[in-house]
Amino acid sequence: MDTKTLKKETNKTQITERISGSEAIIKCLLAEGVDVLYGYPGGAIMPVYDELYKYQDKIHHVLTRHEQGATHSAQGYARISGKVGVAIATSGPGATNLITGIADAQIDSTPMVCITGQVASHLLGSDAFQETDIVGISTPVTKWNCQITKASEIPEVMAKAFYIAKSGRPGPVLIDITKDAQFEEFDFKYKKCKGVRSYNAIPKLNHNEVEAAAKLINEAKKPMIVWGQGVSLGQAETEFKAVVEKAGIPSAWTILGAGAIPTSHPLNIGMVGMHGNYAPNVLTNECDLLIAIGMRFDDRVTGNLSTYAKQAKVIHFEIDPAEIDKNVKTDVAVLGDAKESLAALLPLLDEKSYPEWHQNFKDLYAIEYEKVIKNDIHPTKEGLTMGEVLKEINSQTKGDAAIVTDVGQHQMIACRYANFNKTRSNITSGGLGTMGFGLPAAIGAKMAAPNREVISISGDGGYQMTIQELGTIFQQKVPVKIVVLNNEFLGMVRQWQQLFFDKRYASTEMTNPDFVAIAKGYFIEAEKVTKREDLKEAVAKMINTDGPYFLEVCVEKEDNVFPMIPTGASVSDVRLE
Amino acid sequence: MEAEKNIYTVSVYTENNIGLLNRISAIFQRRHINIESINSSVSEIEGVSKFTIVVIVTEDQMKKIIGQIEKQVEVIKAYFHTDEGTIYQESCIFKMKSDLLFEERQIQNIIKESNARIVTVNRDFFVIEKSGRKEEIELIYRELSAFGIMQFTRSGRIAVTKDEMKISTMLEAFQA
Numbered sequence A: 001m002d003t004k005t006l007k008k009e010t011n012k013t014q015i016t017e018r019i020s021g022s023e024a025i026i027k028c029l030l031a032e033g034v035d036v037l038y039g040y041p042g043g044a045i046m047p048v049y050d051e052l053y054k055y056q057d058k059i060h061h062v063l064t065r066h067e068q069g070a071t072h073s074a075q076g077y078a079r080i081s082g083k084v085g086v087a088i089a090t091s092g093p094g095a096t097n098l099i100t101g102i103a104d105a106q107i108d109s110t111p112m113v114c115i116t117g118q119v120a121s122h123l124l125g126s127d128a129f130q131e132t133d134i135v136g137i138s139t140p141v142t143k144w145n146c147q148i149t150k151a152s153e154i155p156e157v158m159a160k161a162f163y164i165a166k167s168g169r170p171g172p173v174l175i176d177i178t179k180d181a182q183f184e185e186f187d188f189k190y191k192k193c194k195g196v197r198s199y200n201a202i203p204k205l206n207h208n209e210v211e212a213a214a215k216l217i218n219e220a221k222k223p224m225i226v227w228g229q230g231v232s233l234g235q236a237e238t239e240f241k242a243v244v245e246k247a248g249i250p251s252a253w254t255i256l257g258a259g260a261i262p263t264s265h266p267l268n269i270g271m272v273g274m275h276g277n278y279a280p281n282v283l284t285n286e287c288d289l290l291i292a293i294g295m296r297f298d299d300r301v302t303g304n305l306s307t308y309a310k311q312a313k314v315i316h317f318e319i320d321p322a323e324i325d326k327n328v329k330t331d332v333a334v335l336g337d338a339k340e341s342l343a344a345l346l347p348l349l350d351e352k353s354y355p356e357w358h359q360n361f362k363d364l365y366a367i368e369y370e371k372v373i374k375n376d377i378h379p380t381k382e383g384l385t386m387g388e389v390l391k392e393i394n395s396q397t398k399g400d401a402a403i404v405t406d407v408g409q410h411q412m413i414a415c416r417y418a419n420f421n422k423t424r425s426n427i428t429s430g431g432l433g434t435m436g437f438g439l440p441a442a443i444g445a446k447m448a449a450p451n452r453e454v455i456s457i458s459g460d461g462g463y464q465m466t467i468q469e470l471g472t473i474f475q476q477k478v479p480v481k482i483v484v485l486n487n488e489f490l491g492m493v494r495q496w497q498q499l500f501f502d503k504r505y506a507s508t509e510m511t512n513p514d515f516v517a518i519a520k521g522y523f524i525e526a527e528k529v530t531k532r533e534d535l536k537e538a539v540a541k542m543i544n545t546d547g548p549y550f551l552e553v554c555v556e557k558e559d560n561v562f563p564m565i566p567t568g569a570s571v572s573d574v575r576l577e
Numbered sequence B: 001m002e003a004e005k006n007i008y009t010v011s012v013y014t015e016n017n018i019g020l021l022n023r024i025s026a027i028f029q030r031r032h033i034n035i036e037s038i039n040s041s042v043s044e045i046e047g048v049s050k051f052t053i054v055v056i057v058t059e060d061q062m063k064k065i066i067g068q069i070e071k072q073v074e075v076i077k078a079y080f081h082t083d084e085g086t087i088y089q090e091s092c093i094f095k096m097k098s099d100l101l102f103e104e105r106q107i108q109n110i111i112k113e114s115n116a117r118i119v120t121v122n123r124d125f126f127v128i129e130k131s132g133r134k135e136e137i138e139l140i141y142r143e144l145s146a147f148g149i150m151q152f153t154r155s156g157r158i159a160v161t162k163d164e165m166k167i168s169t170m171l172e173a174f175q176a
């Protein structure tokens, strides 16, 4: 943070002024450095919207087309920038429409503050018009939530909300504010929150644990790192790269870890998990030391736990104590912030390399290339594959674009084949797998990082779950590039039906509208590609267009994503076909 | 190869927060774990509340649940103990027809032998209170039920631990 904004904040803490609760909310947002928020107005939040109108030169409100879109935009904003995303909605249906995005942010540790209006406090519990118990409903999917019924509570609660959302393991916070509290006047004074006594954001680093970890690492013969989003959440990319390079350890990533070191880094051995790369999955069950960094052993990563890395010692670098031994028993747990832990680890490491062990990864990659990758990215069949489209987009953007995906086959293909040069480039719904995430998340990402190319890639199914956000893109003139990989199926579900339900394609076939016409209806330039020879030029045109652009690519209808670890199988039982 | 389940008493020290009970009970509910009893009260520290929760789970489950409870922003600290680690009590009250008190001499004996006490007597009913361990309460319940119980309520377990719980020092450390 630059000193200029800091100074402004300290000035603000001194002044008290008599203002309404709703104006106070805006002042809190400004004090927290919020410049944009996503939302949808309605009765119970109208006083705040009235203030947003007055403060429109200082804070930009983006009217999304659905409150779910507002949360996903706030998430996209947060994921690319590391700042807190903010979403705002009215009571009742406005508030309940936020829930999917909140749950998504909770499971993917995304810092977000959601503000909801609530019926006046004297009506609470009376089944008033548009009253829902949003605090009750959101409790299991928020890091923290709170209802405000008096204006005087606003500054402290808002300060706490931002502190909790972004500190430690980040997450979503919901603040519900009754309408009378929005109207009420009080003496406003803002003080940033620096700590909550019952909440230990970052466990204190224990150097004995770091030393124990270093010892295991230095003694290992076949070590392997699996890193997750904790590296980028902790802004520990530099320290992480230094550790990987000094220790010379082959390193794999979870879907949310992508890009923390570039995909092309020689020690980057690819993605683990259900549709991850062959080598790191198989060799998870051959390494003698598994070093998990800022990841949580999700079942999509581990497959069957009873056959996961049983031969290996396990070190877990983690900020959240509840993750230790939750799924995989560790030999050494290093609790703390990734940046600090890795910086402490670095000087204790021996400089090493493992040419023979590393060669095992290369050998298995060669098998994966022959059996899967080659056909995905250099297909010889007539129809276009998702893989070749991805490769085309990725090579034309030189691996610098942020790719925002939806959920399904295209998501796995994007993670598998995109080259990420930069951290925070793979924005996707990992833990919740929320279809409809992509398009609105891309809006937030582009607005937070206007200088980056942001490309939204969706399937024809998920795209239609939040397709109305084209209206937001049009109204706000957000220059995102929108790609739909149209296989006329709910592809990922169809794949499972093919493999595990004898091709009974129950309700996965899609009869689709004219997507190009729809985009054009929103005055967004659009094109559709059906043939390989047109792909390159179409992608170039998309990238070279200044404003938003829509590109539909019709791909093979019944392609499958491989490798695949079937649910409940071991990571080393990867199917290549 | 099912791991063995035990009775655990969980003590959760918390800020005094409206929604916290909901948050904590949801942690058990999500894992399909029945709460045997739950009690909420003030603690030995001013401004700090305490939940005492009894559950029957495996040790592994218990540790993970404690992790999830402590993760809640307004939880200061959570501990779990086996029965050996705590001194615990439950309390119960019985409402019975007053006639019985005079007609059935047995009842007087039961009250005396089980260290229960009569809280109130009026023309229609009288009320017996008994504190103790669950088995003692179950015993007096069985004995009295032969005479017909009008109403019965048993409290959740309350407990103190044999070991020290360092909440005050933790809170002081924060203040510093």
Ligand SMILES: Cc1ncc(C[n+]2csc(CCOP(=O)(O)OP(=O)(O)O)c2C)c(N)n1
Pocket: A406, A407, A408, A409, A410, A411, A433, A434, A435, A436, A458, A459, A460, A461, A462, A463, A485, A487, A489, A490, A491, A492, A493
């Ligand atoms: C909101 C939601 N509903 C249902 C699902 C289950 N689901 C996972 S992938 C998928 C199919 C996605 O199809 P599409 O968007 O066309 O992408 P494709 O797999 O074809 O790339 C479905 C239905 C989900 N993840 N999210």
